[in-house]
Amino acid sequence: xxxxxxxxxxxxxxxxxxxxxxxxxxxxxxxxxxxxxxxxxxxxxxxxxxxxxxxxxxxxxxxxxxxxxxxxxxxxxxxxxxxxxxxxxxxxxxxxxxxxxxxxxxxxxxxxxxxxxxxxxxxxxxxxxxxxxxxxxxxxxxxxxxxxxxxxxxxxxxxxxxxxxxxxxxxxxxxxxxxxxxxxxxxxxxxxxxxxxxxxxxxxxxxxxxxxxxxxxxxxxxxxxxxxxxxxxxxxxxxxxxxxxxxxxxxxxxxxxxxxxxxxxxxxxxxxxxxxxxxxxxxxxxxxxxxxxxxxxxxxxxxxxxxxxxxxxxxxxxxxxxxxxxxxxxxxxxxxxxxxxxxxxxxxxxxxxxxxxxxxxxxxxxxxxxxxxxxxxxxxxxxxxxxxxxxxxxxxxxxxxxxxxxxxxxxxxxxxxxxxxxxxxxxxxxxxxxxxxxxxxxxxxxxxxxxxxxxxxxxxxxxxxxxxxxxxxxxxxxxxxxxxxxxxxxxxxxxx
Amino acid sequence: xxxxxxxxxxxxxxxxxxxxxxxxxxxxxxxxxxxxxxxxxxxxxxxxxxxxxxxxxxxxxxxxxxxxxxxxxxxxxxxxxxxxxxxxxxxxxxxxxxxxxxxxxxxxxxxxxxxxxxxxxxxxxxxxxxxxxxxxxxxxxxxxxxxxxxxxxxxxxxxxxxxxxxxxxxxx
Numbered sequence: 001x002x003x004x005x006x007x008x009x010x011x012x013x014x015x016x017x018x019x020x021x022x023x024x025x026x027x028x029x030x031x032x033x034x035x036x037x038x039x040x041x042x043x044x045x046x047x048x049x050x051x052x053x054x055x056x057x058x059x060x061x062x063x064x065x066x067x068x069x070x071x072x073x074x075x076x077x078x079x080x081x082x083x084x085x086x087x088x089x090x091x092x093x094x095x096x097x098x099x100x101x102x103x104x105x106x107x108x109x110x111x112x113x114x115x116x117x118x119x120x121x122x123x124x125x126x127x128x129x130x131x132x133x134x135x136x137x138x139x140x141x142x143x144x145x146x147x148x149x150x151x152x153x154x155x156x157x158x159x160x161x162x163x164x165x166x167x168x169x170x171x172x173x174x175x176x177x178x179x180x181x182x183x184x185x186x187x188x189x190x191x192x193x194x195x196x197x198x199x200x201x202x203x204x205x206x207x208x209x210x211x212x213x214x215x216x217x218x219x220x221x222x223x224x225x226x227x228x229x230x231x232x233x234x235x236x237x238x239x240x241x242x243x244x245x246x247x248x249x250x251x252x253x254x255x256x257x258x259x260x261x262x263x264x265x266x267x268x269x270x271x272x273x274x275x276x277x278x279x280x281x282x283x284x285x286x287x288x289x290x291x292x293x294x295x296x297x298x299x300x301x302x303x304x305x306x307x308x309x310x311x312x313x314x315x316x317x318x319x320x321x322x323x324x325x326x327x328x329x330x331x332x333x334x335x336x337x338x339x340x341x342x343x344x345x346x347x348x349x350x351x352x353x354x355x356x357x358x359x360x361x362x363x364x365x366x367x368x369x370x371x372x373x374x375x376x377x378x379x380x381x382x383x384x385x386x387x388x389x390x391x392x393x394x395x396x397x398x399x400x401x402x403x404x405x406x407x408x409x410x411x412x413x414x415x416x417x418x419x420x421x422x423x424x425x426x427x428x429x430x431x432x433x434x435x436x437x438x439x440x441x442x443x444x445x446x447x448x449x450x451x452x453x454x455x456x457x458x459x460x461x462x463x464x465x466x467x468x469x470x471x472x473x474x475x476x477x478x479x480x481x482x483x484x485x486x487x488x489x490x491x492x493x494x495x496x
Numbered sequence: 497x498x499x500x501x502x503x504x505x506x507x508x509x510x511x512x513x514x515x516x517x518x519x520x521x522x523x524x525x526x527x528x529x530x531x532x533x534x535x536x537x538x539x540x541x542x543x544x545x546x547x548x549x550x551x552x553x554x555x556x557x558x559x560x561x562x563x564x565x566x567x568x569x570x571x572x573x574x575x576x577x578x579x580x581x582x583x584x585x586x587x588x589x590x591x592x593x594x595x596x597x598x599x600x601x602x603x604x605x606x607x608x609x610x611x612x613x614x615x616x617x618x619x620x621x622x623x624x625x626x627x628x629x630x631x632x633x634x635x636x637x638x639x640x641x642x643x644x645x646x647x648x649x650x651x652x653x654x655x656x657x658x659x660x661x662x663x664x665x666x667x668x
Contacts, residue, residue, distance in 0.1 A: 033652075040657060048658065168571055172525060172564045179532055179557045186550035189542035193550055194535065216603075223599035224592040226630040393626035394645055396603055397619055400610070401649050405659040410611045417607060421600055429517050447553045459546035 003131055003356075010356035014364065017357075020060040024361055027064035028368045031071020032376075036079045036087045038211045038402035042072025043327040050335055058339040058354060063361040065335055066315075069328050070365050073271050073307050074118040074373065081110045081300070082383055083395055085215035085402075089207065089272035090307040092437045093279045095214055096162065097303075100295030105237070107381060112239040113297055114304045115373040116246065121257040121305030122366045125312025128261055130359050133320045133348070143266050145452035146463035150473035151266060152446035155273050157477035158280040159435040160485075164293060167485070169431045177439025180209070187448035188455075200411040206440045208403045208416040213433040215399050216420025221427065222392045239377045241297070249301045252282045256302040257309035264313020270326035271307040272441050278306025280480065315362075319343055319355070509578040518572040522565040529561035602626055614664030615654075620646040 014020065027049070034045040045068040053061030076088030081098035094114065101110040156174070163170020183194045184204050195201040256278035263274040282302035283292045292299050314329045322343040324330035336343055341351060348355055383391065403416040423433050457463045465471055510518070532554055539551035584592070606622035624642035632638055653659040 034657070037652065037657075166571075168564060168568050172561065172568060175557050175561045175564060176525065176528070179529070179554060179561065182554045182557065186539070186542070188544075188547055189540070189550055191540055191542075191550045193539060193554065194532070220596050220599060223596050223630065226595060387632060389627055389630035389632035390641060392599075392630055393623050396606075396626070397623055397645065397649060400603075400607060401615070401619075401653050401659075401661065404610075404661070405653055405657070408660060410607065410662065413607050413610075417600075417604060424596065424600075429514070429521060431521070451547055454548065455544060455546045457546075 006352055006356040007130060007360055009353065010358070011360040013353065013357045014059070014360050017057075017059060020057075020063050020361065021364065023056075023060055024063040024067045024365050025368050025372075027067020028071040028365055028372055029067075031068035031073075032075035032078070032369070032372060033071075034068065034087075035072040035075020035077075035091075036380075037405075038079065038085050038087055038207075038215060038399055040402065040405055041088055041207070041327075042069050043331060045069075045072055046328050046331045046335075050331060050338075053335055054338065058336075058341060059357050059361060061339060062332070062335060062358055063365065065332055066358075066362055067365045067368070069332070070122055070308070070311055070362075070369055071372075072328075073311060074115070074122075074304070074369055076307075077114040077118065077300075077304055078111065078377075078380055080214075081114060082107055082381065083215065083391075084218040085395065085398065086210060089210060089437075089441060090270070090275040090303070090310075092210055092214060092272070092434065093275035093303040093307075094300055096279070096293055096434055097296045097299035099218070100293070101297065101300065104295050106295070106297075108237040108239040108377070109241050109245075110297065110300050111377050111381070112374070113241045113246065113249070113300050115239075115370060115377070116241060117249075117253050117256075117301040117304040118308040118373070119366055119370040120253050121260055121308035122311055122369070123363060124254075124257045125261050125264070125309045126315075126359065126362045126366065127312075129312040129316045129319075129362075130356075133316055142469060145449040145456060146467050147469045147473070148266065148269070149446055149449035149453055150470040150477070151263075151269060151273075152442045152449060154473045154477040154480070155277060155442040156439065156446065157480035158276050159438060160481050160483075161280050161283050161289075162276075162293065162432065162434045162438065164432045165430060170435050173426070173431050173433065174435035174439045177436035178443040180204070180436070181440050181443030182447070187444060188451050198411070200407075200409060204440060204444060205412060205415045207406055208412045209419040209440060210437050211399050211403055212416040212419025212421075213423040213426075213436060215395060216416060217423030217427060217433065219392050219395045219399070220420060220424040222388055226389060239374065239381075245297070246301075249298050252285070252298050252302050253305040255281060255285070256306040260306040260309020261313040261316075263306075264310035264315075264326075265317050266313075269445070270314070270328075271310040273445075274310040275303040275307040276438055276441070278302040278309075284480070284483065319347060509576045510572070511580040512577055513580075515572055515575070515577055518568060522568045522572070526562055526565040529558040529565070532561075533558035598629055599626070602629060610662055610664070612664055613666050615661035616646060616650065618664070619649065 031042060031045055034040045035042060046065050049065055049068055053065065072088065073090060076086055076091030077094045077098065079085040079087045080091035080095035081102055084095050084099035086092040086095045098110050101107065159170055159174035160167060181204055183201055185202050186193055192202060259278050259281060260274040263269045263277060279299055279302055282298055283289045286292065286298065314326050317323045318329040318333055322333065324333050333343060341347060399416060400413050403412050404410065406412055426433055453463050463470060464474065536551040536554040536558065539549065541549040602625060606618060609618035620642050623645055624639050627638055627642065650661065654661045
């Protein structure tokens with residue numbers, strides 16, 4: 001319980017630093033705004049704030065950055081649920097069921113569930129970071145290219161469960177997504193593939209495609225029937241989920257958080273992957289998997305706790321090994337170094353007072369996020385009472401500006417609009433859009449790591465069956481793909 | 497364009513329009529896959545003995561897509577065809593298609609205008625026209641709201657988050 005004592009001392013030290021607390025609150029607030037706006041990511045927010053931390057003491061600077069990180073992951077869920085605009089890639093998973101709940105008039109409960117689950121997922125992940133860092137850090141060291149490839153394959157197997165009514169159409173969407181994911185520079189050779197000479201296509205335009213497929217598509221659907229009076233949905237109503245309802249979701253929240261932490265620890269895997277994996281596992285464990293995709297509250301809880309669980313995991317490897325778990329922690333690693341701190345095992349020994357003050361500050365950030373989240377939901381929710389004729393053009397304008405903000409590129413807006421038009425046609429013909437987004441996240445990760453693993457094993461495919469973690473992931477991926485097929489076969493036999 | 501399958505007794509049944517659409521989409525995706533394979537075969541090797549090269553993955557995806565398109569065609573042809581019972585009247589269907597086409601066209605024009613005259617005037621006009629097309633035509637509130645929303649987005653992105661919004665090639 002030495003950690004508990006250090007944490008207590010850290011908390012006391014933090015109370016003597018009001019500026020650090022104030023800037024942590026500011027960071028969380030900014031993070032929520034950045035997360036909610038399409039095109040702006042937590043990475044961008046952290047990068048914007050980084051120069052401001054130069055003159056601050058380490059705790060103040062790092063807490064503000066952490067606030068943006070935590071708020072950014074949570075903020076994406078707000079517009080995903082209310083308007084089907086995933087502010088962050090992780091929120092794309094939340095949008096699938098969250099927006100369906102809004103259409104049913106349950107936006108308040110959905111937002112409340114997302115807030116509670118984000119808080120629980122994030123807080124538990126920080127507690128795990130405090131008490132289990134050394135043990136879990138060794139797990140991260142077991143991950144090389146072959147394990148990361150297997151994780152990506154496992155992630156891709158989720159396509160089967162988010163395919164909607166037709167698995168074939170879902171798989172076609174997924175493989176079109178994988179093909180699109182190969183657009184850009186070859187991950188190993190640097191050769192441009194399918195770019196048509198456009199330098200803007202040198203990296204996969206993932207976020208514009210995601211904004212187009214989700215938000216612009218929905219706006220075009222709304223344009224089918226113009227009308228001034230009709231609001232998109234009713235006002236928020238109750239935001240705090242009833243305890244009896246939320247209690248039933250706790251096992252899912254716990255499981256999703258654990259998955260989020262584990263995925264966060266793996267270098268290169270972030271909150272987006274965690275959210276989709278958590279969604280898939282929640283559906284697999286559910287007694288009513290048929291409700292997923294149609295407005296299932298547990299799905300929202302799973303995605304949000306998974307995505308926020310990732311934060312602690314990503315910080316864990318960054319602090320204990322100096323290996324960033326994702327892009328945000330990579331920027332934070334820079335911030336730590338600029339403050340004259342060298343991440344690694346020695347950080348915990350030589351600067352334990354600072355580290356534990358930081359940990360208590362992280363817990364403070366999550367409490368702040370919970371309070372800010374709940375206190376702003378009713379205000380943010382007023383957007384739903386806007387007439388459709390005003391809200392729909394506003395959504396499209398937000399998509400355009402948000403996409404532009406990503407790279408200051410009008411070309412990206414063109415990609416977003418193209419994805420919106422394609423997404424509209426896909427929706428008309430029952431081709432699901434989420435598999436494309438999933439494939440765009442996992443595709444580059446799968447290809448790059450498979451080729452790296454092959455190089456590391458001197459061209460031998462042995463790594464596919466000789467490494468235990470790889471085998472475990474590939475087996476689960478196979479089962480994930482086969483389970484829906486087996487269920488369908490069983491149902492057909494029962495019907496016959 | 498058609499509606500999702502209505503209340504048919506057989507859940508596997510599809511409407512003639514859906515059947516036609518599935519076959520056309522399968523053909524288009526197959527053409528995309530063939531084009532991808534054709535282009536990918538010329539991607540250079542990285543020169544490493546152990547690396548399968550830049551073309552391997554796109555080609556695998558292309559081949560799998562071809563197989564999936566074949567499966568979609570087979571599945572579509574095997575399904576019974578029924579007339580949609582709650583299909584929209586042709587006039588209503590056409591009205592919706594026209595509405596969406598106008599919305600898409602207007603948005604494309606708006607983006608083109610942003611590139612040309614810059615964010616502020618283009619977005620203001622785009623929002624006012626789009627709201628009018630959607631049915632919100634109040635002579636005072638329409639332009640006022642358009643200006644307010646344009647300004648709010650400008651404050652959030654340009655001032656708050658230091659995103660340099662386009663000034664337009666006309667004014668550069």
